[in-house]
Amino acid sequence: MTGLNFADVMQLAIIGLAQGSLYSLIAIGLVLIYKATEQINFAQSEFMMLGAFFGFQFIVLWGMPFWLGFLLAIAVLGGIGYTYDALVIRRMTGQPVFVVFILTLATGIVLRALAGMFWGFDSFSLPSMMPGTIDLTGVIIGWDHVIAILAAALLSLALFLFFRFSRVGIAMQALSLNQLAAFYMGMPVKRLTSSIWALAAMFGALAGLLLGPIALVSTQIGFIGFKAFAGAIVGGFGSIPGAVLGCLLIGFAEPFFDTAFPTLKGVGAYVIMFAVLLVRPQGLLSQMHQKKV
Amino acid sequence: MFNTPIWGPAMTDLLKLENVETFYGRVMAIRGVSLSVLEGKIVSIMGSNGAGKTTILKTISGALDPFKGSIKLDGNEISSQDPDVVARMGVAHVPEGREVFSLLSVRDNLMLGAYCRRDRGAVQQDFEKVLGWFPDLRSFIDKQAAYLSGGQQQMLALGRAFMQKPRLMLLDEPSLGLSPRLIGEIFDIIKHINREEGVTMLLVEQNAAVALETCDFGYVMETGRIVMEGDRDRLLASENIQEFYLGVKDEGVREERRWKGKKTWR
Ligand SMILES: Nc1ncnc2c1ncn2[C@@H]1O[C@H](COP(=O)(O)OP(=O)(O)OP(=O)(O)O)[C@@H](O)[C@H]1O
Numbered sequence: 001m002t003g004l005n006f007a008d009v010m011q012l013a014i015i016g017l018a019q020g021s022l023y024s025l026i027a028i029g030l031v032l033i034y035k036a037t038e039q040i041n042f043a044q045s046e047f048m049m050l051g052a053f054f055g056f057q058f059i060v061l062w063g064m065p066f067w068l069g070f071l072l073a074i075a076v077l078g079g080i081g082y083t084y085d086a087l088v089i090r091r092m093t094g095q096p097v098f099v100v101f102i103l104t105l106a107t108g109i110v111l112r113a114l115a116g117m118f119w120g121f122d123s124f125s126l127p128s129m130m131p132g133t134i135d136l137t138g139v140i141i142g143w144d145h146v147i148a149i150l151a152a153a154l155l156s157l158a159l160f161l162f163f164r165f166s167r168v169g170i171a172m173q174a175l176s177l178n179q180l181a182a183f184y185m186g187m188p189v190k191r192l193t194s195s196i197w198a199l200a201a202m203f204g205a206l207a208g209l210l211l212g213p214i215a216l217v218s219t220q221i222g223f224i225g226f227k228a229f230a231g232a233i234v235g236g237f238g239s240i241p242g243a244v245l246g247c248l249l250i251g252f253a254e255p256f257f258d259t260a261f262p263t264l265k266g267v268g269a270y271v272i273m274f275a276v277l278l279v280r281p282q283g284l285l286s287q288m289h290q291k292k293v
Numbered sequence: 294m295f296n297t298p299i300w301g302p303a304m305t306d307l308l309k310l311e312n313v314e315t316f317y318g319r320v321m322a323i324r325g326v327s328l329s330v331l332e333g334k335i336v337s338i339m340g341s342n343g344a345g346k347t348t349i350l351k352t353i354s355g356a357l358d359p360f361k362g363s364i365k366l367d368g369n370e371i372s373s374q375d376p377d378v379v380a381r382m383g384v385a386h387v388p389e390g391r392e393v394f395s396l397l398s399v400r401d402n403l404m405l406g407a408y409c410r411r412d413r414g415a416v417q418q419d420f421e422k423v424l425g426w427f428p429d430l431r432s433f434i435d436k437q438a439a440y441l442s443g444g445q446q447q448m449l450a451l452g453r454a455f456m457q458k459p460r461l462m463l464l465d466e467p468s469l470g471l472s473p474r475l476i477g478e479i480f481d482i483i484k485h486i487n488r489e490e491g492v493t494m495l496l497v498e499q500n501a502a503v504a505l506e507t508c509d510f511g512y513v514m515e516t517g518r519i520v521m522e523g524d525r526d527r528l529l530a531s532e533n534i535q536e537f538y539l540g541v542k543d544e545g546v547r548e549e550r551r552w553k554g555k556k557t558w559r
């Protein structure tokens with residue numbers, strides 16, 4: 001750690017925050033689904049992977065304008081998330097939680113294989129939203145990193161406002177709090193739940209599309225989803241601000257950890273998770289009121 | 294000469310159950326219940342713990358599917374519909390234990406009752422009506438529902454159901470855990486909603502005194518069956534009801550009661 005000057009530290013910090021921002025986009029999807037249905041979606045990382053692959057298909061292979069391909073990829077994943085819940089997960093209502101757990105895990109494996117079939121198992125990179133670098137008083141940072149941070153911050157804020165003020169957002173909160181009461185109010189609970197899956201998949205897709213220019217995209221990209229899990233758990237699974245915070249913390253600490261312990265590269269996220277859970281088993285921001293049931 | 298009036302509002306069943314059976318797994322909780330609720334009336338179902346009162350309401354509102362039998366709302370079969378569909382057909386279920394949205398504000402809770410309504414102006418009027426009936430709710434309007442007392446949560450659940458603009462309300466033990474004074478207040482509003490707003494009520498109660506005071510017609514349930522029915526006066530006059538549900542005892546002839554041996558009247 002001795003060789004780090006101020007500029008190096010800043011650079012690692014921003015890269016780490018960018019990485020943490022991407023984890024948080026994935027984790028938001030996990031927590032949305034968990035809060036709404038008490039189910040855990042192990043295919044969330046594969047939603048991210050598919051987001052990147054569809055972006056690659058539309059922008060690189062089909063030569064669509066960047067923004068069109070970008071938004072279309074997100075929309076396609078929204079459709080996939082919605083349909084997956086409507087056709088598969090919804091039927092599992094009343095089954096033990098581990099059934100859905102294994103089902104989504106299996107879905108992730110199948111999606112990875114399918115993606116490999118269509119797009120191959122090689123790595124590729126996505127075009128950048130804004131190529132080039134920015135000079136922050138001596139610290140040279142790629143725009144892609146800055147955009148990842150800004151996009152995650154903006155979307156977290158948008159999501160907060162959506163849940164706080166929009167009619168549909170409040171209804172989604174209501175069904176997360178008490179599904180049966182939501183049914184009794186006449187809310188279209190099934191459609192709303194599928195919409196939450198759509199939202200989760202879209203957040204995953206966005207993470208994939210933002211990650212594409214930073215890291216190489218391949219069918220193995222989904223493994224960073226585990227770090228999003230670690231971040232969500234650090235934050236107190238079930239709280240969106242907690243998940244964002246936990247992911248930022250893990251992302252931020254990771255590059256420093258990797259620099260300090262090069263031989264343990266990649267396990268920093270889990271070491272942090274372990275450390276936080278030893279001190280606060282409920283996570284950093286666990287919900288004050290526990291849900292009934 | 295005429296049994297039914299040929300002018301004036303027709304007396305029709307808003308809700309009609311025929312031979313309904315409901316199971317929890319292999320346990321039969323409702324054993325062939327038939328009942329009807331006339332439009333505009335308050336009908337009560339009385340019975341002790343575990344009689345099946347909550348189960349019958351859940352079966353009507355679609356939270357449970359009956360194994361057998363028919364449930365008709367205004368002549369339409371609703372027994373296999375999802376609860377949100379039944380709710381949108383005009384049935385508001387005020388569940389046992391209130392089930393308010395704990396982390397949402399009182400305002401959001403009330404407005405969620407009106408989630409499926411499009412008549413914005415009328416929604417606003419109904420909102421004001423509810424706050425007029427329950428001034429407590431007005432003073433907590435932007436607080437989370439979790440901070441309300443049990444009685445205030447009952448008011449919220451009732452107000453939220455009214456915001457649905459229902460034709461039929463299913464009330465599951467609104468008196469549960471409330472002080473006699475508060476019970477009086479809440480039942481006054483229930484009667485008001487029935488008379489002034491024209492909402493038909495199916496009221497489930499263990500508290501037979503309150504139920505009989507409020508209802509036009511009543512049923513008594515025991516272990517999944519209806520064991521007695523009648524209009525309010527008949528039930529009030531019934532000795533069974535007097536002794537077992539109202540706690541009135543006629544010491545002298547008590548031992549001779551023939552029904553004493555009946556298994557259902559434990
Ligand atoms: N989820 C369940 N699973 C299995 N059995 C149940 C379930 N809920 C209720 N029962 C059983 O069904 C029967 C009827 O229960 P129900 O809740 O309808 O009674 P109730 O009349 O509402 O009683 P209370 O006055 O205590 O609320 C009881 O014997 C109860 O044990």
Ligand SMILES: [Mg+2]
Nearest residue numbers: 346347348389
């Ligand atoms: Mg009950």
